[in-house]
Amino acid sequence: MEKITRRKFISVSLGGAAAGAFVLSGKAQGAGNFTGYPEGMGVLVDLTRCIGCRTCEAACNREQGLPEPALPFDDTSVFDQEFHGGQKRRTDENAFTVVNRYDQAEGGPVYRKIQCNHCNEPACLTSCFVNAYTKTKEGAVIYNSKVCVGCRMCMTACPFRIPAYAYSSATNPVIRKCIFCYDTRLKYGKPPACIDACPQGVLTFGHRKNLVKIAHERIRANSDLYVDYVYGEDEVGGTAWMYLSGVPFEEVDFDVTMQKKPILNNAQDFLSQVPMVLAIWPALFLGFHRLSTRGEEDGDENSNLSNREESQS
Amino acid sequence: MRSLVNNGYQPVDSPVDEGTKRHWGFVEKLLLGLTPREYLSQAMKNPLNWVLGVLFAVGFPVIIYRFVFGLGAVTHSSNDYPWGLFLGFGLFVMVPLSASGFLLGTTVELFGRKDFKPIERLGLLNGLLGYFFAVIYLLMDLGQPWRLPYPMVVAWGTAAVLFLVGWHVAVYLTVQIVEVSEAFFEWVHWPMAKIFIKRITIGLTIAGIILSTLHQGALGALFTYAPSKVHPLWYSQEFLWIFFFTSSIYAGLCMLIAVSTVVKKTMAWRCSDEWLKKLDSQTIGLARGASMALITYFVIKVVGIAHDNEWAYLATGWGQWYILELAVGVILPLVVLGYGIRSERVGIVRLGAFIAVAGIVLNRLNTALVTFNWNLYPEIPHLLETIIAVTVFGLYIATYRFILYRLPIVYAWNPLPLEVREKATETAAVPGTLGQHSAAFSDVSLLD
Numbered sequence: 001m002e003k004i005t006r007r008k009f010i011s012v013s014l015g016g017a018a019a020g021a022f023v024l025s026g027k028a029q030g031a032g033n034f035t036g037y038p039e040g041m042g043v044l045v046d047l048t049r050c051i052g053c054r055t056c057e058a059a060c061n062r063e064q065g066l067p068e069p070a071l072p073f074d075d076t077s078v079f080d081q082e083f084h085g086g087q088k089r090r091t092d093e094n095a096f097t098v099v100n101r102y103d104q105a106e107g108g109p110v111y112r113k114i115q116c117n118h119c120n121e122p123a124c125l126t127s128c129f130v131n132a133y134t135k136t137k138e139g140a141v142i143y144n145s146k147v148c149v150g151c152r153m154c155m156t157a158c159p160f161r162i163p164a165y166a167y168s169s170a171t172n173p174v175i176r177k178c179i180f181c182y183d184t185r186l187k188y189g190k191p192p193a194c195i196d197a198c199p200q201g202v203l204t205f206g207h208r209k210n211l212v213k214i215a216h217e218r219i220r221a222n223s224d225l226y227v228d229y230v231y232g233e234d235e236v237g238g239t240a241w242m243y244l245s246g247v248p249f250e251e252v253d254f255d256v257t258m259q260k261k262p263i264l265n266n267a268q269d270f271l272s273q274v275p276m277v278l279a280i281w282p283a284l285f286l287g288f289h290r291l292s293t294r295g296e297e298d299g300d301e302n303s304n305l306s307n308r309e310e311s312q313s
Numbered sequence: 314m315r316s317l318v319n320n321g322y323q324p325v326d327s328p329v330d331e332g333t334k335r336h337w338g339f340v341e342k343l344l345l346g347l348t349p350r351e352y353l354s355q356a357m358k359n360p361l362n363w364v365l366g367v368l369f370a371v372g373f374p375v376i377i378y379r380f381v382f383g384l385g386a387v388t389h390s391s392n393d394y395p396w397g398l399f400l401g402f403g404l405f406v407m408v409p410l411s412a413s414g415f416l417l418g419t420t421v422e423l424f425g426r427k428d429f430k431p432i433e434r435l436g437l438l439n440g441l442l443g444y445f446f447a448v449i450y451l452l453m454d455l456g457q458p459w460r461l462p463y464p465m466v467v468a469w470g471t472a473a474v475l476f477l478v479g480w481h482v483a484v485y486l487t488v489q490i491v492e493v494s495e496a497f498f499e500w501v502h503w504p505m506a507k508i509f510i511k512r513i514t515i516g517l518t519i520a521g522i523i524l525s526t527l528h529q530g531a532l533g534a535l536f537t538y539a540p541s542k543v544h545p546l547w548y549s550q551e552f553l554w555i556f557f558f559t560s561s562i563y564a565g566l567c568m569l570i571a572v573s574t575v576v577k578k579t580m581a582w583r584c585s586d587e588w589l590k591k592l593d594s595q596t597i598g599l600a601r602g603a604s605m606a607l608i609t610y611f612v613i614k615v616v617g618i619a620h621d622n623e624w625a626y627l628a629t630g631w632g633q634w635y636i637l638e639l640a641v642g643v644i645l646p647l648v649v650l651g652y653g654i655r656s657e658r659v660g661i662v663r664l665g666a667f668i669a670v671a672g673i674v675l676n677r678l679n680t681a682l683v684t685f686n687w688n689l690y691p692e693i694p695h696l697l698e699t700i701i702a703v704t705v706f707g708l709y710i711a712t713y714r715f716i717l718y719r720l721p722i723v724y725a726w727n728p729l730p731l732e733v734r735e736k737a738t739e740t741a742a743v744p745g746t747l748g749q750h751s752a753a754f755s756d757v758s759l760l761d
Contacts, residue, residue: 084393085690092392127538129476130468147468150456152395153475157538164392165456167385173456255541263538267474270534270554274477274527281523285423289515293425 037120040139041186042208042240043195044215045113047252048225049202052076052101052111059197060097060115063181067094076101088253091115092164096178097194102252110245112252113202115194116141116162116178117232118240123263124154124163132175138187139208139240140180148174159236159258180240208240215244237262314355318582322347324718326585327727328502342500345718361579361714365707372704375697376453384456387697394685394692396454398702401681403450405532406674407443408482409557412565414440414489415525416602418518431588432595434496434722435576436569441489442716443568444482446709453701474534481528488517488524499726500719526558533557536680544684546626546635549617559613562606564673566599567646570666572713576723583717585724593659600650600662603669607647614639631687638679642672 058073060066071078079101081089088100097115104110118141125133125141132148135141150173155163166173181192190196191205204211215230231249232242235258243254250256259266318324325346328336337346344352356362379387388397417436420426452458464470464479491510498507533553536543540550549556573592581589618624626632646669653661682692694702717723 084391087393087690090392123538127473127475129464129470129473129479131470132468147460147463148457149460149463150458151454151475152456153473153535153538155392155395156535156542159539159541161393165395167388168383169456170381170383170386173383258541263540264472266537266540266550267534269551270474270530270537271472271477273530273554277526278523281526282519285419285519285522286515289423289425292423 037135037137037139038209039137040120040208040240041180041205042118042139042211042242043192044204044206044211044242044244046202046204046218046244047110047112048244048246049200050099050111050113051200052079052099052109053199054078054099055197055199056113056194056203057095057097057099059193060178061095063184063193064096066096069094090164091162091177093166093168093176096176100253102247104247104251110247110252112243113194114160114162115241116180117160118178118180119236119262120239121237121262121264123157123159123236126262126264127153127157127267129153136182136186138180138182140182140186142179142182143175143177145172145174150174157263159255159263208238208242211242215242218244234260236260314359314580314582316358317347317351317355324583326721326724336502339501342719361710365711368704368707372700372707375700376704378697379453379701384454387695387701389692389695389698391692393689394682396681396685397692398682398694398698399450399454401678402674402702403453403705404447405677405681407447407450408532409529409561409564409673409677410568410670411440411443411447412525412529412561413437413569414444414492414565415485415518415521416562416565417569418492419522420602422514422518423522428591429595429598431591432569432573432599434493435573436565437489437492438496438713438716438720438722439569439572440565441486441493442709442713444486444489446705446712448482448486449705449708450702453705474531474538478528478531478535481524481531485521485524485528488520492517492521493720496720496722496726499721499728502728504728525561529561530554530558533680539685542686543680544626544631544687545621545623546618546631547680547684549621551620552613552617555613556610556617559606559610560673560676563603563610563646563669566603566606567666567669567673570596570599570603570663571670574663574666576717580714580717580723583723587725588723596659596662596666597654597657600654600666603666604647604650604654607643607650607669611639611643611647614643631684634679634683638672638675642669642675646672 054073054076061069061073078089083089089095089098091098091114097113099111099113102110102112118135118139120135122133122135122141125131125135129151130147130149132144133141133154134144150165152163152165152175154175155161155165163175163177166176178192180186181190185192191203195203195205204214206214212230212233215233219226219228219230225246227245227248229249230242230244231254232239237260243249245252245254248256314324323331323346325337325342330337330341330346347355375387413436417429417433417440421429421433448461452461455461460467464476465483470476492514495507495510498504498510531554533556536548537550537553540548573596576584577589577592584592618627627636646665649665649668650662653659653663653665682694686692
């Protein structure tokens with residue numbers, strides 16, 4: 001009895017420790033003194049300059065080889081489209097960037113371009129159980145469709161609601177989103193297609209750390225033009241794409257309550273309990289077992305068998 | 314079946330045919346000792362079969378349709394609501410309702426509560442089937458279901474909570490198959506395999522409680538990835554996993570009460586007299602455990618509100634919905650169970666268990682679907698999506714019943730050879746029992 005229990009104890013503990021180490025090593029990736037991507041590129045979007053010409057949408061469509069949309073890119077009636085109870089347009093499998101119009105009580109309308117913000121510590125990446133996402137050193141968050149299982153956890157986790165799913169495909173549905181034109185441009189040091197195409201200089205491409213400086217510089221130089229805030233500087237741990245606006249951000253559908261720490265931190269309270277449960281439970285419950293079955297003659301399993309048979313006959 | 318039994322039919326419960334005194338063949342065991350014609354005739358008389366038949370006739374083509382034309386054809390294919398009923402109901406509801414596996418294993422094998430031994434196997438089976446069908450629901454939902462093993466073999470996203478869920482559900486499913494296989498080995502008469510399982514039971518049970526603690530909790534922790542999407546009242550960064558784990562305890566126990574009630578009402582012929590006799594006292598015992606978990610859950614839910622200082626939300630419409638969920642899903646079953654336990658009225662206890670099960674369904678659907686995207690728009694599942702969800706649940710019921718009819722779950726398998734039993738009955742001085750059986754059994758052929 002004594003011997004068997006100890007052997008079982010050791011085997012169970014070893015299994016637990018192995019699994020624990022496994023989870024710990026994973027956790028180490030996401031934690032620690034993360035300082036971002038020093039070489040990471042980014043884009044500063046200045047909403048005060050955007051005129052809603054949708055040239056960026058057209059450029060993206062061409063660069064990424066997306067299907068032609070139902071309405072041409074110079075058709076501004078798309079700004080009046082509404083979905084699901086007043087929702088404005090959003091990114092989907094055939095549009096990686098979308099411009100929306102927000103009419104203002106005073107002054108002209110404000111246009112806002114949306115696309116993947118390429119977070120420093122992306123929730124899509126850290127929530128993916130097959131590592132389908134990669135944050136490249138250039139700052140792009142790219143996606144590997146070869147390993148994607150299609151669980152859509154990344155869509156649940158993305159605070160900006162960007163990843164879209166090819167629901168229409170039965171055989172190879174994949175996640176589709178802006179990849180910063182990584183394959184065709186960013187990798188070679190070139191800015192993404194939408195930036196080259198923009199006629200208004202709305203989009204400024206550069207090293208993220210420089211863009212932060214430029215953004216604050218612009219706000220200081222034109223304090224009457226801008227809201228004193230750089231959206232994306234700190235949101236969910238900082239994003240590669242950042243925004244300047246002349247109207248309060250909440251008026252153009254930015255989530256201003258978004259947490260500053262990375263989304264992964266929310267799950268870490270739980271993840272940090274995992275090795276503890278794995279380590280403590282075997283000994284704890286074997287202890288309970290010893291206590292509660294102590295002195296019983298049928299503590300030996302084989303006698304359970306005969307018990308059952310006895311009760312039968 | 315009831316009429317067959319009334320006419321003296323004795324369903325298979327030992328390796329040996331009492332009439333002809335020879336071993337049952339595998340197919341004969343599958344047919345419960347009936348001839349194919351008798352089996353078919355009793356199956357046709359069962360109204361549930363007709364309901365399931367209609368359901369499958371509608372549902373299976375829809376499932377095929379989903380795999381031919383993709384998820385977009387059967388869901389509202391929303392980028393804002395990536396998860397619908399398949400995960401909202403199939404995974405987040407089925408898994409807590411299947412916690413009975415580890416709970417009964419722990420109670421009986423670890424804590425040595427032999428008084429719950431008769432219902433342990435039903436608890437284990439309920440756990441196994443719930444998990445198995447959660448995986449079936451998952452296969453309906455995954456865009457590329459054939460890649461389900463990827464997180465195990467191809468690519469490891471070790472930092473993700475979902476990785477934990479995937480691995481633990483897979484490992485725990487294996488553990489539960491091994492646990493339930495004890496009954497299977499009795500049924501197919503492989504005594505050595507059964508003895509081997511017996512030997513590793515403690516190890517399996519401890520593995521079960523570790524894995525269950527973690528993945529029941531992990532399902533809650535999944536939503537900590539969506540802080541701005543789940544309504545603050547249902548979201549708690551620190552406690553969500555504890556909420557999910559604690560509520561799975563009463564969910565599993567109450568589901569076991571609910572299932573055993575259905576078994577008692579609909580297939581008493583298959584239950585051994587001993588099982589039926591001990592069911593009421595065990596039901597009250599399970600309800601005692603469940604009420605402890607319920608009250609703990611209620612307290613920590615209030616602590617959660619206080620911790621995040623969310624009192625102000627209670628005054629809103631969402632707050633009323635939250636209060637309703639707690640009142641109907643937690644306090645009401647607590648009161649009903651408490652009354653039933655005190656007055657020892659097992660019918661009241663059973664009612665309380667059914668309410669608690671409904672409460673869990675409400676809570677998980679609230680977290681995964683109703684309050685998800687609370688500041689965007691509500692999502693009503695697609696009709697075809699609902700049909701698939703109901704069809705898979707029908708399949709779950711059919712499988713559940715198929716196994717209960719056959720494997721020794723609610724009756725005990727009598728492994729003794731016939732000669733030994735005869736001797737035993739002779740020494741027990743109950744002559745004629747066997748003779749009565751075999752005489753009654755020969756009457757079965759007159760039934761159709």
